[in-house]
Amino acid sequence: xxxxxxxxxxxxxxxxxxxxxxxxxxxxxxxxxxxxxxxxxxxxxxxxxxxxxxxxxxxxxxxxxxxxxxxxxxxxxxxxxxxxxxxxxxxxxxxxxxxxxxxxxxxxxxxxxxxxxxxxxxxxxxxxxxxxxxxxxxxxxxxxxxxxxxxxxxxxxxxxxxxxxxxxxxxxxxxxxxxxxxxxxxxxxxxxxxxxxxxxxxxxxxxxxxxxxxxxxxxxxxxxxxxxxxxxxxxxxxxxxxxxxxxxxxxxxxxxxxxxxxxxxxxxxxxxxxxxxxxxxxxxxxxxxxxxxxxxxxxxxxxxxxxxxxxxxxxxxxxxxxxx
Amino acid sequence: xxxxxxxxxxxxxxxxxxxxxxxxxxxxxxxxxxxxxxxxxxxxxxxxxxxxxxxxxxxxxxxxxxxxxxxxxxxxxxxxxxxxxxxxxxxxxxxxxxxxxxxxxxxxxxxxxxxxxxxxxxxxxxxxxxxxxxxxxxxxxxxxxxxxxxxxxxxxxxxxxxxxxxxxxxxxxxxxxxxxxxxxxxxxxxxxxxxxxxxxxxxxxxxxxxxxxxxxxxxxxxxxxxxxxxxxxxxxxxxxxxxxxxxxxxxxxxxxxxxxxxxxxxxxxxxxxxxxxxxxxxxxxxxxxxxxxxxxxxxxxxxxxxxxxxxxxxxxxxxxxxxxxxxxxxxxxxxxxxxxxxxxxxxxxxxxxxxxxxxxxxxxxxxxxxxxxxxxxxxxxxxxxxxxxxxxxxxxxxxxxxxxxxxxxxxxxxxxxxxxxxxxxxxxxxxxxxxxxxxxxxxxxxxxxxxxxxxxxxxxxxxxxxxxxxxxxxxxxxxxxxxxxxxxxxxxxxxxxxxxxxxxxxxxxxxxxxxxxxxxxxxxxxxxxxxxxxxxxxxxxxxxxxxxxxxxxxxxxxxxxxxxxxxxxxxxxxxxxxxxxxxxxxxxxxxxxxxxxxxxxxxxxxxxxxxxxxxxxxxxxxxxxxxxxxxxxxxxxxxxxxxxxxxxxxxxxxxxxxxxxxxxxxxxxxxxxx
Numbered sequence: 002x003x004x005x006x007x008x009x010x011x012x013x014x015x016x017x018x019x020x021x022x023x024x025x026x027x028x029x030x031x032x033x034x035x036x037x038x039x040x041x042x043x044x045x046x047x048x049x050x051x052x053x054x055x056x057x058x059x060x061x062x063x064x065x066x067x068x069x070x071x072x073x074x075x076x077x078x079x080x081x082x083x084x085x086x087x088x089x090x091x092x093x094x095x096x097x098x099x100x101x102x103x104x105x106x107x108x109x110x111x112x113x114x115x116x117x118x119x120x121x122x123x124x125x126x127x128x129x130x131x132x133x134x135x136x137x138x139x140x141x142x143x144x145x146x147x148x149x150x151x152x153x154x155x156x157x158x159x160x161x162x163x164x165x166x167x168x169x170x171x172x173x174x175x176x177x178x179x180x181x182x183x184x185x186x187x188x189x190x191x192x193x194x195x196x197x198x199x200x201x202x203x204x205x206x207x208x209x210x211x212x213x214x215x216x217x218x219x220x221x222x223x224x225x226x227x228x229x230x231x232x233x234x235x236x237x238x239x240x241x242x243x244x245x246x247x248x249x250x251x252x253x254x255x256x257x258x259x260x261x262x263x264x265x266x267x268x269x270x271x272x273x274x275x276x277x278x279x280x281x282x283x284x285x286x287x288x289x290x291x292x293x294x295x296x297x298x299x300x301x302x303x304x305x306x307x308x309x310x311x312x313x314x315x316x317x318x319x320x321x322x323x324x325x
Numbered sequence: 326x327x328x329x330x331x332x333x334x335x336x337x338x339x340x341x342x343x344x345x346x347x348x349x350x351x352x353x354x355x356x357x358x359x360x361x362x363x364x365x366x367x368x369x370x371x372x373x374x375x376x377x378x379x380x381x382x383x384x385x386x387x388x389x390x391x392x393x394x395x396x397x398x399x400x401x402x403x404x405x406x407x408x409x410x411x412x413x414x415x416x417x418x419x420x421x422x423x424x425x426x427x428x429x430x431x432x433x434x435x436x437x438x439x440x441x442x443x444x445x446x447x448x449x450x451x452x453x454x455x456x457x458x459x460x461x462x463x464x465x466x467x468x469x470x471x472x473x474x475x476x477x478x479x480x481x482x483x484x485x486x487x488x489x490x491x492x493x494x495x496x497x498x499x500x501x502x503x504x505x506x507x508x509x510x511x512x513x514x515x516x517x518x519x520x521x522x523x524x525x526x527x528x529x530x531x532x533x534x535x536x537x538x539x540x541x542x543x544x545x546x547x548x549x550x551x552x553x554x555x556x557x558x559x560x561x562x563x564x565x566x567x568x569x570x571x572x573x574x575x576x577x578x579x580x581x582x583x584x585x586x587x588x589x590x591x592x593x594x595x596x597x598x599x600x601x602x603x604x605x606x607x608x609x610x611x612x613x614x615x616x617x618x619x620x621x622x623x624x625x626x627x628x629x630x631x632x633x634x635x636x637x638x639x640x641x642x643x644x645x646x647x648x649x650x651x652x653x654x655x656x657x658x659x660x661x662x663x664x665x666x667x668x669x670x671x672x673x674x675x676x677x678x679x680x681x682x683x684x685x686x687x688x689x690x691x692x693x694x695x696x697x698x699x700x701x702x703x704x705x706x707x708x709x710x711x712x713x714x715x716x717x718x719x720x721x722x723x724x725x726x727x728x729x730x731x732x733x734x735x736x737x738x739x740x741x742x743x744x745x746x747x748x749x750x751x752x753x754x755x756x757x758x759x760x761x762x763x764x765x766x767x768x769x770x771x772x773x774x775x776x777x778x779x780x781x782x783x784x785x786x787x788x789x790x791x792x793x794x795x796x797x798x799x800x801x802x803x804x805x806x807x808x809x810x811x812x813x814x815x816x817x818x819x820x821x822x823x824x825x826x827x828x829x830x831x832x833x834x835x836x837x838x839x840x841x842x843x844x845x846x847x848x849x850x851x852x853x854x855x856x857x858x859x860x861x862x863x864x865x866x867x868x869x870x871x872x873x874x875x876x877x878x879x880x881x882x883x884x885x886x887x888x889x890x891x892x893x894x895x896x897x898x899x900x901x902x903x904x905x906x907x908x909x910x911x912x913x914x915x916x917x918x919x920x921x922x923x924x925x926x927x928x929x930x931x932x933x934x935x936x937x938x939x940x941x942x943x944x945x946x947x948x949x950x951x952x953x954x955x956x957x958x959x960x961x962x963x964x965x966x967x968x969x970x971x972x973x974x975x976x977x978x979x980x981x982x983x984x985x986x987x988x989x990x991x992x993x994x995x996x997x998x999x
Binding site for chain 2: 072075078083155168195219298
């Protein structure tokens with residue numbers, strides 16, 4: 002074995018030497034500002050992949066070096082603070098606010114402004130449930146015992162079962178059910194994937210289900226259904242118990258529409274000033290994004306193709322973002 | 326260890342055993358009485374007073390903050406040191422990655438130009454095939470090569486090579502690190518004493534708990550993933566090294582002394598080679614555990630197959646998830662079989678170097694030839710360089726359809742089954758555990774420790790369980806115990822009968838082994854999401870995942886125990902006219918008891934290590950706490966919950982080992998005990 006060992010060592014050493022030579026040669030590449038790659042994070046849902054690659058392709062057109070790094074939605078903040086990662090394109094107000102605030106408080110992470118997309122999150126049911134609970138989408142229908150019964154399972158009966166998001170998402174659903182006096186038990190799914198696995202299961206069997214759905218996402222496009230209409234959200238509702246139907250409790254209303262933010266390492270501004278400007282200027286709206294997500298997740302197109310189509314069709318828009 | 330009775334005199338051992346059993350019974354009765362009637366007498370014993378809890382989470386958070394921002398050695402800071410280590414690890418990783426996946430690039434980021442393509446798929450398959458042939462002959466070559474062909478055919482090649490690159494860095498580092506720590510502990514007693522509790526913690530604290538500090542210290546990306554993998558996968562290697570060195574026959578050591586070996590020669594030329602076979606068990610564990618980390622590694626920038634699994638399941642594309650998951654299994658099986666055969670072959674043939682250099686050259690030369698020829702051919706024919714997309718197979722929507730079919734046709738039956746179990750076993754057990762007074766449990770654990778081994782163990786179990794309560798984790802810890810306890814019970818109920826059937830049927834054992842290897846390396850996500858569809862989120866689904874993962878050691882160790890029973894004893898039993906059932910219950914299972922207990926121990930460890938995953942289907946245990954802490958980037962909170970998990974593991978481990986020791990003593994198998 003020893004001879005193999007020795008020869009592989011030599012082989013690897015040779016490779017290492019050539020790799021170092023390559024790295025040294027890299028500095029001769031020309032581009033504006035820093036030639037280091039701007040590292041954009043990719044998460045595990047389609048919309049985010051599209052948003053990030055749109056930004057990445059635009060920055061490439063402007064002559065920047067781009068690197069996509071796969072990272073966890075929340076674990077990425079450690080990388081954004083140290084500068085190991087540069088930009089995260091989708092930080093949802095509703096699910097990422099705490100982590101984002103903690104990170105921006107250190108001064109090492111900067112909020113690059115809103116993406117223009119608005120996160121809608123609310124209680125949602127498939128259309129076939131309307132027969133069993135005719136008062137929907139008005140939230141008052143849920144108060145009736147027959148409705149709650151229709152949404153119940155063996156463990157929750159006679160109360161209805163509402164499947165909320167993972168506890169880490171927040172959302173105040175336990176409080177909402179109590180404040181609005183809804184006869185529902187709030188169960189928390191552990192992850193986004195579990196949430197939609199349950200929906201898929203129920204939808205296949207036309208079984209009752211009431212759960213937390215958000216948009217932009219492929220689910221509202223794939224499944225026929227509606228959002229429950231709660232009293233409209235206002236800041237007072239969350240802060241002031243006196244507001245709304247329940248005088249003693251806050252959260253007696255629906256959920257707020259949340260911005261989807263762009264965040265990144267605060268060093269981006271000095272290292273790539275032009276890119277910083279372009280990232281801040283990036284905007285896109287819900288309908289465009291919804292259409293792109295649908296063509297990837299339901300029509301089976303590749304993310305690259307969809308992104309390239311958008312880039313081709315919207316040249317005037319992104320040219321403005323990277324204009325000097 | 327010294328406080329143990331001299332077990333060589335069986336009557337005395339039996340007497341001590343009986344006394345112990347009596348004491349235990351008394352303790353249980355007191356405990357039951359207290360937990361039923363004690364609530365009004367001493368409410369503080371049931372829920373730990375909130376004002377008295379130790380703010381350990383805050384201390385740890387402050388400490389990590391200091392470590393990351395301010396800790397310094399004068400010339401350089403602590404972060405500089407860790408970043409330097411990261412850079413050192415990164416170099417071999419980049420080389421491996423370029424070699425297998427991306428090719429050698431010039432220039433940064435997206436403007437890079439490929440100078441050299443990666444090794445082509447044909448060449449990789451040819452090389453692993455040659456390695457298999459060299460080490461283990463035609464059969465092994467076929468197995469290993471077909472694992473890689475499977476990966477190519479199902480279109481997982483590039484991702485699999487990214488994963489392979491990080492495994493090829495993590496595994497040698499894990500083996501070397503474990504080996505050196507093990508040798509050190511063998512040489513210096515103080516190091517062993519310091520290391521043992523640390524190894525326990527490394528193995529049992531969920532990875533999520535220390536992920537945040539690691540990301541800060543080592544940077545975001547594949548290197549941090551390698552470091553996390555090392556922390557998780559190194560302990561078994563260290564343990565195995567320590568044990569293997571201690572078990573080297575004294576004759577071998579004497580021989581070394583007689584021929585005048587220096588200390589170094591003794592270690593590298595005498596002790597390690599003669600412990601080689603045991604050491605390979607450690608190597609195998611490092612490989613398996615590293616592949617276990619693939620999913621978590623992909624969350625922090627390692628990419629590869631783990632990312633594909635996560636992304637597929639987010640789209641509820643079960644087929645794609647399963648294909649990527651099975652590609653991980655294929656990698657695991659190929660690497661495992663190669664390393665196993667490597668141990669076997671070199672142990673059997675002994676001195677190879679006498680055959681001369683030329684005899685070994687053909688393989689190496691052939692490998693290089695294939696790389697170079699396929700590299701050039703690849704320039705002309707793309708299909709040689711990367712597996713043609715046209716020839717890829719995919720199960721497409723098949724698996725999603727299967728799940729749908731089961732869901733539509735059998736949901737009600739499954740639901741009824743689930744509800745029966747939930748209402749009659751799971752929920753009552755959960756209520757029972759949650760109703761127990763913490764003070765009573767602490768005292769009970771201390772007494773059990775005392776009876777099984779002595780005051781030292783009593784102090785340990787008592788103190789650790791007290792700390793769980795004192796940091797305000799009691800309720801979550803009890804839910805953890807409930808979920809793991811019930812899963813371990815089911816895993817044992819399923820695993821032990823299978824093991825009994827398979828132990829004496831080689832054919833069946835081959836299949837069972839394949840099945841448990843698959844269960845151990847297939848990311849649990851792959852079957853977790855279909856399970857959610859059929860059983861909804863909640864404890865039951867979590868239990869399925871835990872049982873599926875932890876049934877493997879229950880089977881493995883039981884088989885090991887039964888196969889290790891002295892055939893002469895079985896023969897003797899048969900001669901005395903035992904029926905098959907009697908042979909099994911009176912001889913084989915009894916003698917295999919120590920191994921079965923060790924298997925139980927490992928089953929518990931495996932179950933606890935699945936906690937973080939079960940948090941993803943909505944359980945409310947310590948795993949959830951760790952997960953929440955990760956999402957809030959709160960290292961203190963995560964580590965405290967992680968430590969509580971580790972404490973539960975350590976208490977269970979120590980009590981069971983003490984029990985196993987007694988069992989051995991009773992059977993007169995003293996020499997097998999540690």
